[in-house]
Amino acid sequence: MEVLWAREDAGSGAATARDVSRALAGDRDLAHTTVMTVLDRLAKKGFLDRERDGRAWRYRPVESREGYIAELMLGALNETGDRDAALVHFVRSVSSDEIDVLRQALDGVTGKEPPA
DSSP states (O other), X not given: OHHHHXXXXXXXXXXXXXXXXXXXXXXXXXXXXXXXHHHHHHHHTTSEEEEEETTEEEEEEXXXXXXXXXXXXXXXXXXXSOHHHHXXXXXXXXXXXXXXXXXXXXXXXXXXXXXX
């Protein structure tokens, strides 16, 4: 996923299994068929879109990295018996800069003007 997100961030677009294999070659000794299998499984699970390009498939992430992480966070929040307590604990554990980001996001969602 990191390889595909990095390509999207760079504006390179969809990648073939060979592109992903090459990108991972310096980090890991993976067989090309292993990369193909993982990409196929990620596509079947809905994490990747794929389109035919000749004999190969081109893959692209369905969600941005941030969107995926937000989904993970929501999934974790759904696992708690007390969402309010989990949210309060989360907010108490972030930095003041992150609290400012959260406050701006909340103001944007609720339509409130940020303080001048």
